[in-house]
Amino acid sequence: QVHLQESGPGLVKPSETLSLTCIVSGGSVSSASYYWSWIRQPPGKGLEWIGYNYFTGSTNYNPSLKSRVTISVDTSKNQFSLKLSSVTAADTAVYYCARATLAVVTAFDVWGQGTVVTVSS
């Protein structure tokens, strides 16, 4: 049973960089079957896909965030990370890490519990 767990600061100052990590247990980030993804949900709003990293190092980001986003995978620690630079209050959200699986046409079949990030001085 694969389990994902987000970790990182819950409060980030405006203009700084948001950094989150997703620890993967019960499975390998090096598998060719999965895309490791981040999704966010502002308070009271819907879901926004941020991007993914594939085991080859290939990435794909939402164009609305592309200039500020980096998603990386650390195979030695079996985890993946999100960095979002130059944050503003609009980046306040619950951030989820998720696994997109080829076997289910890259739908997100495993999610972390989510972590609340507030951007405020």
Add this chain to the structure above:
Amino acid sequence: DIQLTQSPSFLSASVGDRVTITCRASQGISSYLAWYQQKSGKAPKLLIYAASTLQSGVPSRFSGSGSGTEFTLTITSLQPEDFATYYCQQLNSYPRTFGQGTKVEIK
């Protein structure tokens, strides 16, 4: 980007009711659509992928249909644990996009 529009945005129903939620795509996406259920304060849960394939462990009262630009999620007999918000998501192209959500509440 492909826009997904769900209707209705809000639905009030009773236990045992048959419920249908529609998701319309701004352009054709074949059958590359997923449905998720999100309960308050929790992460979304995958219900259906490829428009009509039930994810393992999901009760059979949930079903999906459609292709191209129009899709539906049906719950045949609403149970107390089904009161939640439902999202569709397209898997056809990047960026991945979600519908705005349909909140199902108790009548």
